[in-house]
Amino acid sequence: MNFSTLFSLLWSPMERFILWLLKPWLLSLIGVALLSLLVWYEGPLLAFNGSEPLEPESRRWALIALFVLIWAGYFAWRLWRAWRANRGLMAGVAEAPVVAPGVRETQAEVAELGERMRSAMAVLRKANPGWKMSGQYLYQLPWYMFVGAPGSGKTTALTHSGLQFPLREAMGSGAIGGVGGTRHCDWWFTDEAVLLDTAGRYTTQDSYSEVDKAAWGGFLDLLKKYRRQRPVNGVIVALSVSDLLQQTDAQRQAQAVAIRTRITELYERLGLRFPVYVIITKCDLLAGFSEFFETFGRDERAQVWGVTFALPQPAQPDSGLASFPSEFDALERQLQRRVLERLQQERDLSRRALLYSFPQQFASLGDGLTRFLNTVFEANRYQEPALLRGVYFTSGTQEGSPIDRVLTSLAASFGLGRKALAPNVASGRSYFITRLLREVIFKEAGLAGVNHQEQRRRQLLARAGRMAAAAVFVLLLAAMTISYNRNLQLIADASSAAAQVAQLAKALPTEGDVLVTLPLLNAARALPSGYSDGDNSVPLLSRMGLYQGNKLGAGAVTLYRRLLRSTLMPHIVANMENALRRGDASNQEFLYETLRAYLMLGERQYFDAASVQAWVDVDWRRELPQATPAQLQQLSDHVSALLEADDEAEPVPLDSALIAKVRLALASMPLSQRIYNRVKRLVEQQHLPELSVNSAVGRDVSSLFTRASGEPLSRGVSGVYRLAGYRELTDKTPQAVTDMAKDSWVLDRQESAQIAGGNPAMQAAVLELYYADYIRQWDTFLADVHLSPLTSLGQASLVTTVLAASDSPLRALLQAVSRETTLDGALTSATSQDTDQRVRDKIAAATQRLQSALGGDSPAAPVDAQANPVDQHFAALHRLVGTGTGPQPLDEVLASLKDAGQFFDSADAARRSAAPAPSNEVLARLKRSGDTQPAPLSALLRDVESGGTALTLGNEKARLNALWEASGAPFCRAAIDGRYPLVRSSGRDATADDFGKFFGPGGLMDDFFSKNLAAYVDMSGNPWRWRSSGVTPLNISQDVLNQFQRGAKLRDMFFVAGARQPSMRFDLKTLSADPGLTKVNLDIDGQPVVYDAGSVADFTSLSLPSGKSGGLVRLDATPALVSPLRSDGPWGWLRMMDKAVVSAQGEQLQLTFTVEGHRVVYLLRASSVINPFRRDGLESFHCPGSF
Structure with a gap:
């Protein structure tokens, strides 16, 4: 065994193991396990907002369980989604096919097809458990579609492909679909892929075009619906040898165009680009095929015979198509090289002839196949070129008579007849299919593109997810950074502020009023995270598990309260002791409250923060006139903080001698007065609405009324002295009497005996004090209400007319006052009514005694014991307003006001016409009526009379x-x-x-x-x-x-004797002249007064104007003067007199003229003592100004 063989044996299981490890569910499970370990071991170290949320084991187990649930939920959701998609696809596949018109199918056959599909699905689910566990659901397998003309051998090729079909044993067939040819679509389910053997008529659409087109479109929509990302992984175009050899050029062209159209539709409808594999089927119909390859064993028959093109570049989308002729020639040459070997192996001459001619038979396919491929795959500018992946030659089964294209051509050339070849004998063997599908086509399942819309959607979702995750990470990181920086700044600010407080404490003056402590206390109160920030929520960006404010704040609050005790409390105690020492005898109520607040500071069992706060606020407003409202508010806030924390503080040492002195001084205040003062404060704290002029009338009447004190009309009698206040006070008095017994510790004396059980007599005494205040408040208010100044007759007419109208604001005001001063029947409580009755009886008895003392032995006048003191005082007002529906005394007053309005109209009309004003007798009657009316009506009527009279004049x-x-x-x-x-x-x-x-x-x-x-x-x-x-x-x-x-x-x-022109009559004579002058002549408007030297002159009578020389006046002399004196005009003589020195000589005037150094003296005697020659009468006149 060589190394390569050993490696192959070992690599296969190792590859499977690595692939198993790389499965998403396993990788994610490992991640969850690592995260759980991190939570378990490092979680207790995590602090958030001053706490360790993962310290308890139960919380860590809960968090780990949450991770596992999220992981399991995610993959369960994926499985459910896959199951739903698979189920939908199966349901779509199992739907009954559409029956074409003219095709006779019974309903039983259609039902049978549907039932077979459902059975096939059930078999697939049971056949291989790995389909479920590995996620290989039906829709997740690669899908390939066979297209081709009817009878092109698609089904035969699949049948003899050598693939494993799970349905073969259960259902006797590898496919589910039609019978008698692929009527609609055969579904070939293998353990490696799903093969769709579409009906040939879907490709050509030449039988029932509308039905075929609709069925084809519906089939594609089904794929796109349930396989959105990759509806198909590739398309296999089946083209039979018989079509290539026997069809005419036009038929082949039509078939090629139909296939191209179907591929284009697939590209456009499914929205993706996939590889197309062209399979030349039924190659056994080439003469000599069976003889040429009959020596091939199973493995040799399973190999691939054909051409696989390189993936095209964007610049050359049809490069594979261009290389096909050369590749086809290479296949032919390969056959030629094997001919000699096969001839040597064959002895039969007829068979040897077939062997020898087989390469030529194969070559005869070249031209037609090239034209076919060009038609289907050639690129153009209007359509996206198909991805031609390869051309392959196969044979599924050897049936039918071979076609001898070579001999047919020779016979046709020489006019010879040809002998038909014997039909092939079915051998049940397939050639060149198995490895083509498994190792070429199926291996390239990922070569197909994805649905561009789906891909964009997934990309957008993925991108959005990544961006969201990145944004969350960045935000968290930024938040942590901000929180860190903020807390660093908080610590720095706290340190700086603490240093400032220490500096202010050192610089605090030892003397001075309480205002000197404000800078220190304000700074201590404003320490970061201290007292002033206690009620403020901490911003999220200052927390994030890093917040240090709680630790800093606790120290800041402690420091602030310590400073309050050491700086503010001594001032409060000193102010209270000073107030007690002053002992204002005129305000014993304040002295009592001061003692009460002072004792609360030293006797903790009686401490009431609200009472002490109220006293301090009032005291500082009174004792610190230089303080601004802001400073007073700051002091009040500090006192509130001091008293708030003072429950746990040590009591303040008190001056016992001072307390005893004040208690002795307060003993002189009647108990009823102290109770009344207290209950009055309780009622005032309810802030009952005042009764003002505006509120009584129901609108702003500043154009009608005013207040002599300058107070606005929106202010009036306190709500304490209204019916609501009366009810509140009478209701609260019994409890106030009882509470006073509880405050007996203030004066250190037992008053419980006097006021035990509420003591009705004490309540009556309190109510008596209230009645006196009630009357005083209303008298002051009513005396303050006056009519607005009358500025014109028109305005006076308007005011009086409005006052006398049916909706008279005067009537509304008086009615409101009458209601508020009628206390009879206002009480609803039986206890209050009883107390009120006791007061009435007491007042009636006192009145009876006084009348008896004044009247001697005569019987006293009867006293109405049922009358309330307030009702008695305002009885005249109540009678004026009345309570019934008939005419009231007030109606007569309003009628007088109406008459006054008419008088003002008449006076205004007289003013406009420049006529004398009418008689003001109406105003005189109004004044007389006002003298007998109660307040405020009497003052208002006097205002109308005085203002109207002034306006008239x-x-x-x-x-x-x-x-x-x-x-x-x-x-x-x-x-x-x-x-x-x-x-x-x-x-x-x-x-x-x-x-x-x-x-x-x-x-x-x-x-x-x-x-x-x-x-x-x-x-x-x-x-x-x-x-x-x-x-x-x-x-x-x-x-x-x-x-x-x-x-x-x-x-x-x-003007004498009624003359129309001004005139003057007087006598004039010359008294003396300068000796240098022999003769002097004074000509006055043609009337000469001549003087000769040495003579004695007599008076000359003159009258102006004389009508002789136009008023000219001339003084001349002999010898002649260079510049004689002269004046003219209607006042020429008066202007001449202005040039003389005038002196009185009894009732006469002496006139001294000086002309060029010569003196001439005249004596003027007026015809009347009333004359214009004494100028004071003239010069004191000026034109009279404005009246």
């Missing part, structure tokens, strides 16, 4: 102002104001006509005053005054009146 004032602005004011500003003679320095003169038009009798100013203002002015004195009685004052400024008085004076100065 204000509008009269506005009317007068508008009238003045429309008549005299524009003319005054344009023609008088800023002009001479009113402004001495002005270069512009007021014309005589304009001056007369404005100041003259009946002029603009005189006419306006007499018609509009005279009735309001007292002209009996100087200066004039606005009248203060008899008429309503207009409130016009005194300056306006002064200007009208000055205008009247100017009228009297310039």
Whole structure:
């Protein structure tokens, strides 16, 4: 035995063992075992988020069991999927074939075919258990399809292929299918592959084209459905020798085209490229075939005879087809080389002739076969070329008469007849089939491509799976890295923050208020993972089994609480002791609560964190006015943390002497007052809604009402002093009385006897204090409600109209107040009603005693013992609002408001038409009505009256102002104001006509005053005054009146006897002149006043204007002056007087002119004491401004 033989013997079992080891299920099972060992031995070392989840053995066993279940589940799922696909394929295979029209098949035959297929499936499942265990389900075997024309020998080749058919013994046949030829499709099941022997008419589709085409398409869809990845592993094209030799060229061409079409359909419909094997069947019909190969033994007959082409390159897809002629010639030469040997072995001359001519017989196939192959496989640009893998020659059985192509050709050439060859005798032997299928075709099962769509789907799924796995790995790795870095940073931050806290602790001042501790306490509270982070969830990326915050946090919280005890608690205790020492006698309730909170710090059995927190918050808001809201909130948070952990702390040492002193001071507060204060706080803590003006009316009424205190209308009476608060207080009072006995430790005295069982008398005393507060709160609120300021008559009309409307907000407000101040019948509890009745009886008895003391022996007036004190106080309001459905007293008040609205409308109309305002008697009646009404109605009515009166007069004032602005004011500003003679320095003169038009009798100013203002002015004195009685004052400024008085004076100065033009009359004489002047001539508007030196002058009477020289005034002398004095215009004489030095000489005026150094003195005597020559009357006037 040589080495190669020994290696072959040893390699075969070794190869099988290696292949077994490489099976996926075994490899994965080994992986699960290794992973389980890793979990078992290394799992306890894994820590996650501060814990070791795999430390207990039970958890490791559970995790290992989970791995095994996942592995088993996955392969069970694969087996189930394979079983389902196999079952579906079997069901599809077993379906009854479609019966073609004209073919007579009974239903019994069709049923028999289906039954045979199901029986075959059952036989296959039982025949080889390895089919199940090895996963070799039917659909997992390689599948090959035989195609060819009818009678091409496909079935014969399979029958004599030498393959193992599991159905042969059970069913007497190797195939399941039709009878009498391959009617539809024969299914050949072998232990190595499944061979589909399709009906020849499927290939040619020349009998029943529509039925054949439909059946062929359905057959392909069945394959594609259940074998998505590789529907077939290859196609075997069967071509018989008889077709090649006996068919015409046209017939062979048609058959080739049909086969090409079927292959193209397979490529397109199945979506994959597979190898095509061409088998030339019935080679025994070549004359001499049987004689030539009859000496072959079994192994020689099983060999392959034909050509296997090399796999084509992409650039040469039909390279195999191109090489076929040369390869065919090589096969012929091989036969030629063996002819001599066979001739020597054969003695029969006829047989030797057949042997000798066999190579030529074989060669006769070449041309037809080449043309056939070219037609089927030649590439073109429109179709994908088929993968021609090889051409092979076979013989399944030797039947029929051989065809002597050579002798036939010779006989035809020479016109000779030929002798027919004897038919072959069936030998039952097959040639060149077995190894062709097993070692060539079946071995290349993986050569076929895959379904491109399925391949893309699988690739996408695989790629997605790999990407998902990679992403999960990367994410986990990134998460672990981030967690590691974060925890490193956390440790660094904690170390840095701890160092900062230590530094702040060293720098903490020993003195100062509590605010100095805030930086230290804030820093300690904010330590990483410390107290401030206690309620925050840790981010996932900070955990991942690496989180160090719990360890760091425990130390941080301990440090923070230690600092609270050492820094904050001393301040709290000091503040409490200071408050106790101050002992505010005016606020004993606060002193009591301070003592109570102080004692809680030292007597742990009474400790209540909420009470201490409340006291500290209130104290710091009061004692630290400089603190911001943020600082106060921070202090409150620190106190909360201190008290939260203070349950386990040592009690605070207390000052017993101070406690005794405070207890002695608090003993003076009545017990009922302490109880009332406490129960009131309990009710306040419920935050009952207030009753405000807005809430009473049901909407915002800021346009109607306001509060004198400046408080918004959304604020009002506390809910404690409403019906709901009344019910709550009366319900809570008995319990508060009982609780006060429990707090007797605060004052260290036994009060249980006074308030045992709730003590109804004590409850009544508490309720009496409440009633007094109730009345005080409502009185304050109602006195604060006023009407919004009335700004215009239109607004006043709108306000009063709204107040008097059917949905009057005033009515709604008063009704709400009446409801909230009617306590009778408000209680539902029998205990509360009894307490309330005790208060009423007590008040009634006290009232009776007081009346008796005041009245001596006379009988006292009866007292209604059933009346509630609050109801009694607000009885007038209740009567005003009423409770019935009929007319109420309030209706009359609202009617008066409606009348006031109409009055305001009339006054507004008068204002718009510039008419005098109507009588305000309506407002006077409203004022009288308000004097008798309860609050807040009395104040509201007074507001309407006072505001309306002011608006009426204000509008009269506005009317007068508008009238003045429309008549005299524009003319005054344009023609008088800023002009001479009113402004001495002005270069512009007021014309005589304009001056007369404005100041003259009946002029603009005189006419306006007499018609509009005279009735309001007292002209009996100087200066004039606005009248203060008899008429309503207009409130016009005194300056306006002064200007009208000055205008009247100017009228009297310039306008004599009702003249329309201003005029002046006076006497003038010369007193003296400079000796250097021999003669002086003063010409005043053509009226000369002449003076000769040495003479005595007399007065000259003058009147301006004279109408002689246009107002020109000239002072000249002899000898002649270079620049004589002169002035002109309607006010020429007044301007000339401005150039003189004027001095009073009794009622006369001395005028001294200086001309070129010469003095001339005149004496002026006015015709009236009211004259314009004293300029104060002129220059003090200016146009009256706004009224």
